[in-house]
């Protein structure tokens with residue numbers, strides 16, 4: 001058990017089984033777990049440091065449970081998040097409706113949280129295009145409407161996963177720079193949001 005300073009709180013949201021845990025596993029541990037699907041209960045936390053230019057940024061990632069049974073709990077986890085990765089399964093159109101639900105929640109209750117839309121299981125589409133149930137351009141239009149970024153990923157192959165989390169860190173880094181410019185003369189080291197969590201390393 002080590003204490004770690006977290007610079008940016010990131011929350012994973014989306015319908016159950018869309019692949020939130022798999023995305024985090026792929027990004028943090030570079031692996032794809034096979035075997036029976038185990039749903040997340042409550043939420044899980046992991047921290048990962050990432051180099052952006054000369055700066056090191058630590059992402060504190062909250063992986064929430066997608067089951068509607070835990071909806072009230074997920075609301076607790078997105079509080080104060082600077083970034084939300086809202087996931088939907090490219091092979092399940094109902095998961096995109098659920099993603100829209102989370103977007104609305106964030107827009108209403110966490111207006112400073114940057115939204116990243118993530119279509120998961122891209123490998124299934126690559127293998128069989130008829131599996132696609134969520135149109136790329138429809139999501140792109142929606143992303144533009146809400147000012148979000150849009151990625152399609154595969155945790156199985158690793159496609160676009162690093163790119164997604166790097167973009168989150170990069171955007172945070174740029175927004176911190178902007179803040180520094182706005183608050184010229186102020187020591188940002190004391191102003192920047194910092195979260196302290198106990199972090200379990202697997």
Ligand SMILES: Nc1nc2c(ncn2[C@@H]2O[C@H](COP(=O)(O)OP(=O)(O)OP(=O)(O)O)[C@@H](O)[C@H]2O)c(=O)[nH]1
Nearest residue numbers: 016017018019020021022039040066121154155156
């Ligand atoms: N083919 C493929 N399967 C995936 C991918 N990502 C996740 N899965 C599978 O989808 C199922 C659900 O994945 P999870 O990562 O547990 O989903 P989750 O969103 O965390 O689910 P909850 O914890 O219930 O909210 C598992 O059987 C995964 O193996 C992917 O990129 N490609």
